[in-house]
Amino acid sequence: MLKELVVNAAEHETRVALLENGTIAELFIEQDDESNITGNIYKGKIQRVLPGMQAAFVDIGLAQAAFLYVDDIYDETSQELARRFEQESDADPNDPDLKPVDDTPIPMEWKPSFTTEASIEDLVTEGQEILVQISKSPIGTKGPRVTAHISLPGRFMVLMPTVDHVGISKRITADSERTRLKELLTSVRQDNFGYIFRTAAQGIDEQRLKKEIAFLTKTWESIQKKNKTSAAPTLLYRDLTVTFRAVRDLLTDEADKLVIDSKIGYESVLSFLDKLMPDIHVSVELYQGKEPIFDAYNIEGDITRALKKKVWLKSGGYIIIDPTEALVAIDVNTGRYVGKHNFDETILKTNLEAVKEIAYQIRLRNIGGIIIIDFIDMKRTQHKEKVMNLLIETLKRDKAQTNVLPLSELGLVQMTRKRVRKNLTRTLCEPCFYCGGDGMLLSKRSICYKIHRDLMSEANDIMGNMFTVKVHPEIAQLLHGEQEHLIISLEREIRRPITIYPDPQYHIEEYHIFETLAK
Numbered sequence: 440m441l442k443e444l445v446v447n448a449a450e451h452e453t454r455v456a457l458l459e460n461g462t463i464a465e466l467f468i469e470q471d472d473e474s475n476i477t478g479n480i481y482k483g484k485i486q487r488v489l490p491g492m493q494a495a496f497v498d499i500g501l502a503q504a505a506f507l508y509v510d511d512i513y514d515e516t517s518q519e520l521a522r523r524f525e526q527e528s529d530a531d532p533n534d535p536d537l538k539p540v541d542d543t544p545i546p547m548e549w550k551p552s553f554t555t556e557a558s559i560e561d562l563v564t565e566g567q568e569i570l571v572q573i574s575k576s577p578i579g580t581k582g583p584r585v586t587a588h589i590s591l592p593g594r595f596m597v598l599m600p601t602v603d604h605v606g607i608s609k610r611i612t613a614d615s616e617r618t619r620l621k622e623l624l625t626s627v628r629q630d631n632f633g634y635i636f637r638t639a640a641q642g643i644d645e646q647r648l649k650k651e652i653a654f655l656t657k658t659w660e661s662i663q664k665k666n667k668t669s670a671a672p673t674l675l676y677r678d679l680t681v682t683f684r685a686v687r688d689l690l691t692d693e694a695d696k697l698v699i700d701s702k703i704g705y706e707s708v709l710s711f712l713d714k715l716m717p718d719i720h721v722s723v724e725l726y727q728g729k730e731p732i733f734d735a736y737n738i739e740g741d742i743t744r745a746l747k748k749k750v751w752l753k754s755g756g757y758i759i760i761d762p763t764e765a766l767v768a769i770d771v772n773t774g775r776y777v778g779k780h781n782f783d784e785t786i787l788k789t790n791l792e793a794v795k796e797i798a799y800q801i802r803l804r805n806i807g808g809i810i811i812i813d814f815i816d817m818k819r820t821q822h823k824e825k826v827m828n829l830l831i832e833t834l835k836r837d838k839a840q841t842n843v844l845p846l847s848e849l850g851l852v853q854m855t856r857k858r859v860r861k862n863l864t865r866t867l868c869e870p871c872f873y874c875g876g877d878g879m880l881l882s883k884r885s886i887c888y889k890i891h892r893d894l895m896s897e898a899n900d901i902m903g904n905m906f907t908v909k910v911h912p913e914i915a916q917l918l919h920g921e922q923e924h925l926i927i928s929l930e931r932e933i934r935r936p937i938t939i940y941p942d943p944q945y946h947i948e949e950y951h952i953f954e955t956l957a958k
Contacts, residue, residue: 440459440460441458441459441460441461441695442457442458442459442693442694442695442696443457443458443694443695443696443697443698444456444457444458444685444686444689444690444694444696444697444698445458445697445698445699445732445733445736445738446682446685446697446698446699446700446701446704446732447700447731447732447733448682448699448700448701448703448704449701450471451470451471452468452469452470452471453468453469453680453681453682453704454466454467454468454469454733455467455468455681455682455685456733456736456738457685457689457693457694458736458738461736461737462741463738463741463742463803464799464802464803464836465802465803465805466742466745466803466805466863467681467684467685468681468863468866468867469680469681470866475576475681475860476501476573476576476577476583476678477573477574477575477576477678477859477860478572478573478592478678478679479572479573479674479676479677479678480570480571480572480573480589480662480674480675480676481499481500481505481570481571481572481573481585481672481673481674481675482499482568482569482570482666482669482670482671482672482673482675483497483498483499483500483505483568483569483570483571483585483671483672484497484498484566484567484568484569484671484672485497485498485507485563485564485565485566485567485568485569486498486504486565487504487565488559488560488563488564488565489559490558490559490560493508493509493558493559494506494507494508494509494559495507495559495563496582497569497571497585498671498672499571499583499585499672499674500672500673500674501577501582501583503577503581503582503583504582505571505573505582505583505584505585506581506582506583506584506585507563507569507571507584507585507586507587508584509557509558509559509562511574511585511586511587511588512562512563512569512586512587568671569587570587570589570662570666570675571585571586571587572585572586572587572588572589572590573585574586574859575858575859575860576859576860576861578858578860578861578865587601588601588602589601589659589662591655591658591659592637592687592688593637593651593654593655593687594637594639594651594687594715594716595636595637595639595640595643595647595648595651596634596635596636596637596640596648596651596652596655597634597635597637598632598633598634598652598655598656598658598659599632599633599634599635600632600633600659601633602632602633603631603632603633604633604634605621605624605625605633605634605635605636606633606634606635606636607620607621607635607636607640608635608636608637608638608640610638611636611638611640611641616641616642620636620640620643623643623645623648624636624648626645627645627648627649627652628652630656632656632659634652647718654715658676661676662675662676682699682704682707682708683707683708683711685697686708686711686712686716687715687716690716690719690721693838694721695721695722696721696722696723696724697721697722697723697724698723698724698725698726698732699723699724699725699726699732700725700726700731700732702725705723705725708723709723741803742863742867745800745803745804745863746863746864746867746868748760748761750796750800751774752774752789752792752793752796753792754788754789754792755773755774755775756771756772756773756774756775756789756792756793757772757774758770758771758772758793758796758797758800759772760800760804760806762806762862762864765808765809766808766809766810766811767806767808767809767810767811768811768813769797769810769811769812769813770813771789771790771793771797771812771813771814771815772789772815773785773786773789773815783817783818783819783822786815786816786817786822787817787819787822787825787826789815790814790815790817790822790826791825791826791829793814794826794829794830794833795829795833797812797830798830798833798834798836798837801834801837801856802836802837802839803863804862804863804864805839805860805861805862805863806856806862807839807856807857807858807859807862808855808856808858809853809854809855810853810854810855810856811851811852811853812830812851812852812854813850813851814826814846814850814851814852815850816850817850823846826846827843827845827846827852830843830852831843834854837856839856839857840856840857841854841855841856841857842854842855873946873947880947880948881948883913883914883917883947884917884922886910886914886947886948886950887914887917887918887922887925888925890908890910890914890918890925890950890952891925891929893952894906894908894929894933894937894952895929895932895933897952897954898933898935904935904955905935905936905937905938905954905955906935906936906937906938906952906953906954906955907937907938907940907952907953907955908937908938908939908940908950908951908952908953909940909941909942909945909950909951909953910939910940910941910942910945910949910950911941911942911943911945911946911947911948911949911950912941912942912943913947914941914947914950915939915940915941916941918939919939926939
C-alpha cells in the first residue's frame with residue numbers, strides 16, 4: 440500500500456494528511472492556539488483538591504485548570520501502568536484508556552483506569568507545586584487531563600523516568616527480536632528509568648540505541664533543571680510541532696514519502712531528519728505547483744465531506760454521524776438502495792458497505808470516546824456475524840485503541856476509541872451562531888402561534904390601548920399573509936389594535952411586544 444504524508448504549512452495553521460493509495464486516511468491539524476498541547480510538560484500548582492472525585496485541579500497557566508486523577512500521581516501504580524502500556528504499539532503511556540491485559544472493558548476518560556488505596560488528600564495539598572504532562576488536550580468544556588507519569592517519545596523508544604520497566608511494541612512480533620532488544624537495553628542501560636521500544640526500533644544496533652537513550656536522558660535532565668529554577672505555573676517542555684511529530688512517528692513506519700508546500704518547512708524537515716534520523720532514506724519533496732497542495736491531491740473535498748452529518752454510500756444507502764456531549768451515534772440507512780434479490784440481502788449489503796465507511800470516517804474524523812452504531816436490523820445469525828467480523832477486522836487498521844462489544848438484541852454496537860485530541864469537527868467548527876448549536880429552529884408557524892399566546896397573556900396585564908410587535912421580516916410576512924387571521928381574531932378578542940413591525944436585525948425566533956398609548 441502506497442502511503443504518503445502531504446503537508447500544507449501556513450503561518451497560522453499546519454495540516455498534515457496521511458494518504459493511503461491516494462485516499463486521505465488521517466488528518467492532523469495544528470492551529471495558532473493552545474488547543475493542541477498533548478505531550479507538553481508544565482510545572483503546575485494544585486489549585487483545588489476534590490476528595491469526592493479523588494482528583495485535583497492543577498493551575499498550569501492556561502484558561503482552564505487541568506484535571507489530575509489520584510492514579511496519575513501515586514507511585515505504586517507505575518508498574519501497573521507500564522504493564523498495560525506494553526500491550527500497546529506506539530500509544531501514549533500516560534493515557535488512562537489503554538486496554539488492560541485481561542481485556543476488561545476500557546474505562547472512559549475522566550475515570551480511573553485502575554484503583555489504588557491512596558487518597559488524593561494524602562498525596563497533594565492546595566498550593567503544592569507539581570510536575571505534570573498533558574495526556575489529553577482540552578475538549579469542549581473539559582480542561583486538559585494531566586499526569587505526573589512523564590513520558591518522552593523518541594524515534595525508537597519512549598522514556599518513562601517514573602517507571603522502572605522495559606516494554607516492547609506489540610507490532611514487533613518475532614520472539615528472537617524481542618529478546619534481543621531486551622538484552623541489548625540491559626547491556627547499555629545505566630539508570631532505572633523505564634523504556635518502551637517503539638516499532639521503529641526493530642533491527643536497531645547498540646550505537647543507535649545509546650544515542651537515543653543519551654538524547655532522551657539529556658532532554659529529561661533539561662526539564663528537571665528548568666523545573667528547579669522556574670516558578671509555577673510555567674511551560675517546561677513543548678512537544679514537537681505537528682509536522683515533526685508526523686516525521687518522527689509516521690515517516691518510514693507509516694509512510695514512504697513526504698510532500699510539503701513550504702520552502703522553510705521543507706528545509707526544516709530535512710534538517711530534522713539529518714540531526715535525528717540520519718540513517719533513514721525517504722523521499723521528501725517540495726511542492727511547487729500553482730494549485731494549492733490539498734486541492735492537487737483531492738484532499739480538500741474529503742475534509743469538507745468529513746464535516747457533514749450524512750455520508751452517502753456507493754450503493755445509495757447512507758450513514759448519519761451525530762455527535763452528542765456524551766457519545767457519538769452512527770445510524771445506518773438503506774436510503775435509495777432497493778437491492779436486486781431479497782430484503783435480507785439488501786440489508787446485509789448495506790450494513791457491510793456501511794462498516795467500511797464507518798471505520799474510515801471514525802479514523803478520519805478522529806472520533807473518540809463512546810460510539811454507538813445502529814445497524815439495520817438483521818434476522819440471520821450468520822449475517823450478524825459477518826458484519827461484526829468485518830467491523831473488527833476493518834478497525835485493526837486504526838492505530839488508536841478500540842474496544843468493540845458484541846451486537847446487542849436491538850442491533851446496536853457499542854464501542855470505544857481512545858481519545859487524546861479533539862476530533863475534526865471540534866477542531867474546525869464551532870456551534871452555529873444562529874441556532875446556538877441545537878441544530879434545530881422553531882418553525883415559522885410555531886413562532887406565530889407563540890406570539891399569539893404571549894399577546895393573549897400580556898393583554899390582561901398591560902394597560903396600553905395598542906400593541907406593537909417587533910419580529911423578523913419572514914415572521915412579519917407570515918403574520919400579514921397566511922397567518923393574518925391570528926392577528927385579526929386576537930384584535931377582536933382583546934379589543935386593541937396590533938401592529939406588526941419587521942426588523943431585519945432580529946433572529947428568526949426573536950420578537951418583542953411593546954404596549955403603546957394611542958394619541
